Amino acid sequence: MDWKNEPAANRIIVALDCAPDEAIALGEQLAGHARWVKVGMTLYYAVGPSIVRQFHKLGFKVFLDLKLHDIPHQVYGAAASVAAAGADLMTVHAAGGTDMMSSAVKGARKGAADVDLDAERPTVCAITVLTSMDAAQLAAIGVQDEPAAEVERLAALAKESGLDGIVCSPKEAAQMRALLGEDAVIITPGVRPKGAALGDQSRVSTPKEAFEAGASHLVIGRPITRATDPVAAFDEIVASLSE
Ligand code: C5P
Numbered sequence: 001m002d003w004k005n006e007p008a009a010n011r012i013i014v015a016l017d018c019a020p021d022e023a024i025a026l027g028e029q030l031a032g033h034a035r036w037v038k039v040g041m042t043l044y045y046a047v048g049p050s051i052v053r054q055f056h057k058l059g060f061k062v063f064l065d066l067k068l069h070d071i072p073h074q075v076y077g078a079a080a081s082v083a084a085a086g087a088d089l090m091t092v093h094a095a096g097g098t099d100m101m102s103s104a105v106k107g108a109r110k111g112a113a114d115v116d117l118d119a120e121r122p123t124v125c126a127i128t129v130l131t132s133m134d135a136a137q138l139a140a141i142g143v144q145d146e147p148a149a150e151v152e153r154l155a156a157l158a159k160e161s162g163l164d165g166i167v168c169s170p171k172e173a174a175q176m177r178a179l180l181g182e183d184a185v186i187i188t189p190g191v192r193p194k195g196a197a198l199g200d201q202s203r204v205s206t207p208k209e210a211f212e213a214g215a216s217h218l219v220i221g222r223p224i225t226r227a228t229d230p231v232a233a234f235d236e237i238v239a240s241l242s243e
Contacts, residue, residue: 001089001123001164001185003216009238010035012207013063013187015221020047024054026225031058033234036088038063038219049085061088063187063219067127069093072100076107079124083111087122089185091167094126094154101126101161125165125185126158131203148172155179170205170213177214189219193237196223207237 003011013036016023023043030037037060039051044066052062064087068075075092082090092104101124108121128151129138135146143150155166155176165185168176176186192204199222210218220237227233 003185004183006035008211008241009033011211011217012036012234012237013038013217013219014224014234015040015189015219016043016225017221018043018225020051023051026230027055027058027060029231030224030234031060033231034060036061036063036217038065038221040065041067049081052086056086062086063089064122065091067091067093068104069096070100072096072103075100076103076110079104079107080111080114083108083117083122084115085111086115086117088119089123089125091125091127092163094128094158094166098157098161101158101163105162123164123185125167125187126154126161126163127167128154128158131169131190148175151176152179159184165216167219169203170210170215170218171203173210173213173215185216186214187217187219188213188215189221191218191220191223193223193233193240206240208241208243211241 014030014034015038016026017040027037037055039062055062064082068078092101105124108124112119112121129147151172158166159180167187169190170188173186173188188210190201190204191207191210192198194206198204207218224230224233
């Protein structure tokens, strides 16, 4: 993905973690302001691939965040289906290993070719360690390293497997930029404008801090979707980047 020539406003991804009707209504309001929406598994499993087409019709690029994790053969097929649905960006768990990740890239290419998309394939990014996992939770599943060391190991495997980038906390973005190089896609959730409610996010950065730390894209949900005026909230975030 050639993201470097895109203005920052086009690199803010609005996470639509809500019911289908509400997600579409938000999309209709944000069309012409935001360039990207993120559809997670709750929304996708409720309505299926048609949701991607609906957001494309509104002019959005779609990040289909299904976090695939299975044997390589199955992930190949799933990635092909995700690509054929028209997703512009997709995710797989790095913990699935290098064979699984490179199968995801191959599957994505096959799916895009099957439906004759303009793009060669969707951008494929890796989930490293879920932020819901702390050192104790990792130890319980047999990972003795600190979360930061595990993130670094999994990100290196993602790079080796030919993935385009990773999803990580803004607090890890600088370290990941150094590891993955200047072209990598580095997507950071856990972003809150100054003064916004934290919700269930604890280690947060402001949008400006996250971009400055090396993120290529930010994922922001509730500060926009739960605002009384989502379009004004989005535009204020964009304005805050040049303050
Ligand atoms: O509403 P909020 O801005 O917290 O939404 C953040 C989005 O990013 C949600 O869709 C959440 O699932 C996702 N996410 C996250 N932390 C991660 C990975 C994904 O918050 N480590």
